Amino acid sequence: MAELLVIRHGQASFGQDNYDVLSDLGQRQAAAVGAVLRDMEWVPDRLITGTLTRQKDTLSAMGFSATPEEHAGFNEYDFHDLLHARYRGKVPDLVKGDRKTHFRALRDTIFEWQEDAFDGAAETWGEFAARVEAARVFATDTDARRVLVISSGASSGN
CATH class of the missing domain: 3.40.50.1240 (Phosphoglycerate mutase-like)
Structure with missing residues (x-):
């Protein structure tokens, strides 16, 4: 290997x-x-x-x-898409403009994504995990x- x-x-x-x-x-x-x-x-x-x-x-x-x-x-993963899905298309200006706030919101969004806490993302956590595993196998x-x-x-x- x-x-x-x-x-x-x-x-x-x-x-x-x-x-x-x-x-x-x-x-x-x-x-x-x-x-x-x-x-x-x-x-x-x-x-x-x-x-x-x-x-x-x-x-x-x-x-x-x-x-x-x-x-x-x-x-x-498409973090813009995840933020838009979490905030239903209305991402707060502070999340978009302040680096520290952006990364905190992204962290929280990822945790919620992993738990299927919101809908509308282009890729589910399960699909992302499968894509990464396929890349590892490749x-x-x-x-x-x-x-x-x-x-x-x-x-x-x-």
Whole structure:
């Protein structure tokens, strides 16, 4: 069985029009992690990302040369959709505009999502969990010795 290393993408551009872009810090984070892995002589045989730009850019900045594969199961869940479902389309301005409030509300929303406490989300918790499991199986069903996955902080999905 392959060693599986799952790394979250570098810092994205929170509060920007396009969140699916690494910040300058995210680029530096990715390069640093790639350097650490090479210093440890941990070089992957297989590279996998989700389909998000920030995941692909993180892998690129890490500096490994193999051609990556993609699996949408490594994308994060759609947090905008979850917030809209929880608040029935009326997400409070403070939740949208204040980073601390946003992440607290998102945490609470995820707990409620896991308990099926609201309807209307594009993806149920069960569907998300199945998608992540399918991605794990995809990544580990291999002859590769070391598999590097660039995922998202949600464990995987969007």
